[in-house]
Amino acid sequence: MNVCWFNIWRGETILRIDTVLLGIIYLIVQLFANRIISSSTVGRFKWLSFSGGVAVSYVFVYVMPSLHKEQENFAKSGLTMDSELYVLGLIGLLTYYGVHKAAERASRKHEKGEGTFFWIQISFFAVYNMLISYIIFASDIEGVEAVFYGVAVGMHFMAVSHDMWREDSVKYQKLGRYLLALGIIIGWTIGVFAPMPPFALGVVFAFISGAMIMNVLKKELPSEENAHFRTFLGGAIGYTLLTLALKWFFEW
Template identity: 80%
Template sequence: MAVDTIILGALYLFVQLFANKIISSNSIGRFKWLSFSGGVAVSYVFVYVLPSLHKEQDSISQGSELTMESELYILGLGGLLIFYGVHKAAERASRKHEKGEGSFFWIQIAFFVVYNMLIAYNIFASDIEGIEAVFYGIAVGLHFMAVSHDMWREDAARYEKLGRYLLAAGILLGWVIGVFAPMPSYMLGVVFAFISGAMIMNVLKKELPSEENAHFRTFLGGALGYTVLTIAMTLFFDW
């Protein structure tokens, strides 16, 4: 197992288990953390996820005369719609229960266990390695942190007691499968497409800071800084 794989896996597990310890308890600090994370996440979607999805679709289209040239985009749309549906159901459930989402909290946790597993699998089963893997992996780590914080806000007691461990187990499972049982490249493209749609929804719905919680300069710095670094690293290392 490569050193970068071990570092990323350990980083993701640490972030998932201790996200709310990492994010400052001070409200200004917390808003800056989430604004910066949201900026990096938005940049990651536009400068990495969408171009990568386009490349995957091109490779499938060139390998077969039967493709519609949009299969992966449709899968991405499916991922977005499914996770958006889960989010809206969670909102309705929270309005019906005085103490949060009731039993639906665990259904939402189950979906995010699968979400974490697929993201981790996609990262560790891909051929990205070395500095590139660590660089893009940092953006995913910040995304995990933001999602974890959002789940904690919805039901802190149940998240702290069991939820965070289940989400970490999803990452661990994806890590193990990605390293020891990777799928063929075309299946990896399918997984990437589905999870890309879900990630785009989560980034736009959960990570773009609301007006009252936003720290715009930090958000802008995260977005522009990560974009510039991505372009520079791509040119320098010829990724």
Template identity: 75%
Template sequence: MTFDSLALVLVYLFVQLFANKIISSSAIGRFKWLSFSGGVAVSYVFVYVLPSLHKEQEGFSETKGLTMESELYILGLFGLLIFYGVHKAAERAAREHEQGEGHFFWIQVVFFALYNMLISYIIFASDIEGIEAVFYGVAVGFHFMAVSHDMWREDSKRYESLGRYLLAVGIVAGWVTGVFAPLPSFVLAIVFAFISGAMVLNVLKKELPSEENAHFKTFLAGSLGYTLITLALKYFFNW
């Protein structure tokens, strides 16, 4: 366990537990916060997640001698479809219950606790470290913030009382597994593929601000700014 990983998981826990207080108390404003976060998340998907998935697929095919050359992409599709099904079920539950989503809210919390665990595991079990890990970890922190805020909007009372702590437990579980009990590299590739599909869905469905909530200049600044910094760091440090 390194100091970097410990500091990063503490930041993730702080963001997960206090995201709504951070957003609501900031002078920047909620719409600008979420627009900037969405911009960073979209950039992260296109400049890191998708290229990394392609790299993992190439290594996976060579190691396992597979000829389809799309196994991990199919797993990513499964991840997207499963979480899309959860989203649609949550929307249906919200329509059928007078007060929020009823018991389905807790099912959704469990899914996102698992989601947090897998993302956290990928971050801490991967071979990236130092400044590179912190830089990419920042984007994941913004993503956790957006997911937290979205869950809070769906049922603020139950989320504040217990839901946010369950999501935080997912982060801790992923950190513990990634640092102290890392799985073989091919399993890491499978987990990364599955969670990449889920992340693509959540970013595009949940983090792209709606027209009435969007602050386009802030969204553009987050997206282009993170992209340019990423490309510069890759060029100078050969990431």
């Protein structure tokens, strides 16, 4: 696979153009998600339904199989259990589910949004963005494959950003979106310049996979009043078929 490259950092680090483009796209999505959605001729409900369909497909055709492969690698290392990473994934899911429920309770106590808890939730999702970005940029996925899977992650970032905006649009626009973008920058920087060893990378991937599964199912499956089922179904089936075709054709 041909990939464009250029060298930086005294020739010791190689930064790929696809990595730079994905980083820029993620920042644009994070900073201007709501403007992109509101200005789209598709409509907010259809846009979010399609994004949700792609995200659900991404979880089942990429995240879960990748987590299984990582667990197999852990088993080869001689660990006593055969489910270490699945447990870490469960911890990630429970952590962000707990944050979600705490946000719901906080919003019921305040007439306008979640009060100060909004910043706690933003902090958790800044870390969430950081870990996802780190996994994307520290992995050995390159070129077309990196861009293809990266687009699904970008749409997920857009849906999460829109959800944060709905909870407190003023705080989100004023500072929240910049904190989420900062998480992406930190994850990008660590992933490119200081990647962890494979063992640690597997641990991070397991935790954030569980968190992503929770957020996709909780935040991106469109509610009955906001759903456009045909668009959601089209996004899920279309992305799944395209992923399977590309896996077969390129032997990903």
